[in-house]
Amino acid sequence: MREQVVCKTTDIQPGQMMESVFGKQDVLVCRTPDGDFYAFRNQCTHQGAPLHKGMMCGATTEQSEPGEYQYCHRGEIIRCPWHGREFDIKNDGRMLANPDKKLPSFKVRVENENVIVYK
Amino acid sequence: MPKQRIPLVDTDIHERVQYEELLQYLDEPFKHYITNCHWIQEKHMPYTQPSVAGVDRADAVVPDGRPAGSDLAFMQEQLLDDIGHEFGILTGALDPSPSSMHGWYEMAAALASAYNDWQIDKWLDQDERLYGSVHVAAQDRDEAVKEIERVGDHPKMVQVLLPIDDIMWGDPYYHPIFEAAEKHDLMIGMHHNEPPVYYGKWPRYFIEWHTLIPTAHMKQVTNMIFNGVFDKFPNLGLMMIEGGFTFIPHLMWKMDQQFRDLRHEVPWLKRKPSDIMKDQVRFCTQPSEELNKKDFMSLIDQMGTDEMICFATDYPHWDYDSPHRALPNLDPELKQKIYSENARNFYPKIPKSGGEIT
């Protein structure tokens, strides 16, 4: 399958995500607070949890010094529903604790009201 | 994607009670303390599990909104049927955890009895795959023995549950509990509750506490062994639940070396500590540490046996281990042992014959 409509733009509000399918694959479609759409494989790279059951949130950052919390990337982080690993939506789905690992992603474009995933 | 089914004996599943469900199994005045005086068990942990849904998997909340682990039908759908469990052992949600109450032992003992009756009624009698743990108020030793005598013969009660908290259970004062357990073919299951693993207090961060949980498990195993529990009760076994297993070789080597030097102090030990462990102590695999196959096999090699560890999911908690993904891909014979046979051989009341894992 080359491309497929996975949802309508109105199906997801900014800051939310939903599950869909692309061919035989489970896909997680995310919409960041700035309105952009992203799509990843809907399975955590750790033990395979369904990511749409997790949450989109922000993250404490590595700029924090011991004893202080800096929090940003609001709405741009996917957190796994099981062990809580964090994946940065705007950084290619890279895991915060180990940026060498990332969620497999799909290309996305929006045409009219349609969110289209393609390879 | 259709998943391969795994005929598993899952050694740690947390069913959860809500206090109002216990009321019908409680007598007065204890009922009154809950309904009118709003009693709930003391809590100590200064942090939450900083995950998506606290202590639970975020997807394990019951669809009607009740907390994870509180509904049998949903547990069947999400866990037992989905994975292909042959058997699962219920270990409670540690709330209430009668043996962890630091006072008011009468309430603790009443809660333990009510909990056991609820567990039998609502879980063990409702699904033939589920086996249970006898809850007791072990700080009141004699009440604990009475409770074991009361429900210990239930064919699906497989162990007595003791928390890893601030009591070292190997002390001879508690041996009547082990005597009663052995009499009813019950093993001892130990699960940490809120152990003060940090010099009797809490470390500053949850991640420190959670990292060090195995040290609390090591203390209890060491204590049970050097206090002579296993020679005194040769048919008793100890299952260490949710401390992982990668510390086992260290503990065996350390205890054996100490035993060679200091045996004089504990003359009641008839076997070297590592042999006692191999014979009578088992460890749940969860939470596993993402070993590759080579490292995993080297660890088994260092243990000197592949019969000491038993797979556990810890459903529905946030640090759940997936039977499909938590351990490396092992050879079928070893897989069969870790996922099923080791637990069957450990618990006398669990049926012996098993399915094949392919």
Ligand code: FES
């Ligand atoms: S399965 Fe996602 S963090 Fe473990």
